[in-house]
Amino acid sequence: QVQLVESGGGLVQAGGSLRLSCAASGNIFGFNDMRWYRQAPGNERELVARVTRGDSTNYADSVRGRFTISGDNAKKTVYLQMNSLKPEDTAVYYCSMFDGYSLYWGQGTQVTVSS
Numbered sequence: 813q814v815q816l817v818e819s820g821g822g823l824v825q826a827g828g829s830l831r832l833s834c835a836a837s838g839n840i841f842g843f844n845d846m847r848w849y850r851q852a853p854g855n856e857r858e859l860v861a862r863v864t865r866g867d868s869t870n871y872a873d874s875v876r877g878r879f880t881i882s883g884d885n886a887k888k889t890v891y892l893q894m895n896s897l898k899p900e901d902t903a904v905y906y907c908s909m910f911d912g913y914s915l916y917w918g919q920g921t922q923v924t925v926s927s
Contacts (some may be wrong), residue, residue, distance in 0.1 A: 814838035814916045818907050821921030828925070829895045834907030834918050836888035843909040846883040846890035850903035850923075857906070861892060875901075897925045 820832040832848065845864045851857040861881035862870045869881055880893040890907055904920040 814840045816907055816909060816916055816918035818918040818921040821923045823924045824897055826897060826899055826925055826927050828897050830923060832892040832905055832921060834890045836909055840911055842885045844912045845910050847908045848881060848892045849906045849908060852903040899925045899927045901925050
């Protein structure tokens with residue numbers, strides 16, 4: 813069984829920074845890609861950033877230039893560095909990892925940005 817555990821969420825003022833981490837454990841050898849999603853109240857879950865095994869990255873337009881995703885497949889860990897945070901970044905952030913067969917999800921971590 814594969815489990816993903818996020819950490820690093822919290823409350824921050826607009827313009828501040830947070831770094832989210834997500835570590836996987838269990839019987840898994842590696843991942844094809846690692847992702848961060850977020851979901852704000854009343855909104856659908858949206859893809860924020862993705863990093864592939866080959867270190868290619870993709871970002872939502874709303875976070876490009878402010879957020880940076882990085883992954884360490886050997887450590888089964890993915891990070892999301894969030895800078896210049898805005899109130900509209902407030903959401904529950906979920907990590908997910910795809911091993912080529914299944915997409916695994918973390919439980920989510922709350923990020924709240926005050927104005």
